[in-house]
Amino acid sequence: MRILVKSVGYSIGSMTILDQIQHTFTTGVTFVIGRNGAGKSSLLKLLTTVIPPSCGEILFTQSSIQPQLGRHRKVLSIEEVRRLIGYLPQEFTGYPQMTVEQFIKNTAIHKGIPPSRVRSRVEEMITGTRLHSLRKKKLRHLSGGELQKVGLIQAVIHDPPICILDEPFEHLDLEEMLYFRHLLQRLSQHSVVIISTHQIEQIDLLGTADVMVIESGALRASGTVQSLGDLHRFFMV
Ligand SMILES: Nc1ncnc2c1ncn2[C@@H]1O[C@H](COP(=O)(O)OP(=O)(O)OP(=O)(O)O)[C@@H](O)[C@H]1O
Numbered sequence: 001m002r003i004l005v006k007s008v009g010y011s012i013g014s015m016t017i018l019d020q021i022q023h024t025f026t027t028g029v030t031f032v033i034g035r036n037g038a039g040k041s042s043l044l045k046l047l048t049t050v051i052p053p054s055c056g057e058i059l060f061t062q063s064s065i066q067p068q069l070g071r072h073r074k075v076l077s078i079e080e081v082r083r084l085i086g087y088l089p090q091e092f093t094g095y096p097q098m099t100v101e102q103f104i105k106n107t108a109i110h111k112g113i114p115p116s117r118v119r120s121r122v123e124e125m126i127t128g129t130r131l132h133s134l135r136k137k138k139l140r141h142l143s144g145g146e147l148q149k150v151g152l153i154q155a156v157i158h159d160p161p162i163c164i165l166d167e168p169f170e171h172l173d174l175e176e177m178l179y180f181r182h183l184l185q186r187l188s189q190h191s192v193v194i195i196s197t198h199q200i201e202q203i204d205l206l207g208t209a210d211v212m213v214i215e216s217g218a219l220r221a222s223g224t225v226q227s228l229g230d231l232h233r234f235f236m237v
Contacts, residue, residue, distance in 0.1 A: 001062055001084070001161050001192050002026055002073070003047065008056035010042055017042045018217045021056070029188045031203050031225075032196040034214035035235060040196040041090050043214065044166050047194060048087045049078050060084075060162075083112075086160035088168055092151030096140035100131055103139055104153055111158035125153045128179060145171035152180055156187060163193045169202050177202070200231045 003025040010018040018039045025047075032040050045051050046058060060081045064074040076084075094103050104125060108118045126132050129149045139147060148171045155165060163184070169177045181204070184193055203209065203225060213220040213234045221228060 001060070003162070003192060004059040004061065005047075006057050006059065008046065008053045008058060010039075010046060010051070011054045016217055018046070018053075018214075021214075021219050023212055023219065023222060025192050025194060027188065027190060027192055029184065029193045029195060029207070029209040031209055031211045032194060032214060033198065033200065033203070033211060033231065033234065034220075036198060038214040039217040040198070040214055041166050044087075044164050044194065044196055045089075047162075047164055048085055049081055081162070084161045086111075086155040086158065086163045088151045088155040088165040090166040092147060092154075094139045094147070094150060094154065097138060099136050099138055100142070100146075100150055101126070101135040103150060104157070107154040108157050111160075113158055121157060125157055128183075129153060129176065143171075145173065145176070148172060149176060156180075156183060159187060159191070161191050163187060163191055165193070165195045167196055167198075169197070169199070198235075200235070203231065 005021050005023045005025070008018060008021040009016065021043065032043060034040050046053055060076040061073040062076060063071065065071050098106065101122070105118060105122050108122055109115075113121055126135055131146070131149060134142065134146060139150060142150065148168070152165070152168055156163060168180065172180070184195070187193055197203070203211065207225060209225050210222065211225055211228055211231065212222045213228075215234065220234060
């Protein structure tokens with residue numbers, strides 16, 4: 001799976017939010033970093049196809065083998081892309097009237113997990129994230145951290161080939177963050193995982209992740225964590 005972002009711009013009215021963004025996302029983890037208001041959430045929303053770019057284009061391609069064409073890269077339709085995406089928005093609410101268990105089970109069914117596997121997958125996620133004592137609680141009664149865990153679960157439960165997470169570790173304690181990081185590291189072996197954050201300490205500085213730095217709506221830098229060196233410099237005034 002590859003996501004090609006080609007000279008993408010996004011404006012609301014006369015306000016330019018993103019300008020000339022050029023990047024290729026591939027299998028593995030990419031952190032999108034930048035100060036508050038830089039344009040990270042807007043870029044992630046464009047990548048989910050929920051909002052269209054004002055200019056430029058975003059292409060989703062997958063390696064494919066066909067009798068006449070042989071091996072080639074197929075450009076996916078928006079409908080195909082949407083089935084492949086797991087997304088955690090910055091303000092996740094889910095269905096506030098559902099209980100934790102109902103919501104996670106509902107998500108598992110809607111995301112196409114085979115019926116025979118739904119129960120075990122739901123239990124695996126509830127146990128792994130220590131939500132068992134809250135399984136009968138409605139989402140509207142959860143704390144910020146508890147709701148964030150449910151939000152993360154709905155984004156990853158079906159092992160999506162494209163996983164887009166907006167500030168996923170917000171409100172989580174260290175143990176919970178490590179659990180999800182481990183899960184995302186595993187997922188990223190075969191999926192494109194895109195994580196926005198303004199907290200550099202959340203990035204595994206010894207890891208192999210890519211980083212994309214957004215500054216005032218423009219791409220300031222991109223590369224591996226190691227090639228970019230000290231990331232703090234991108235946050236200095
Ligand atoms: N619907 C909107 N209407 C008006 N301005 C908007 C809208 N959405 C975003 N913006 C503006 O666009 C800019 C980028 O916002 P965005 O949420 O993408 O940034 P961000 O990097 O995700 O910020 P944060 O880290 O604070 O969430 C900000 O100045 C924001 O105020």
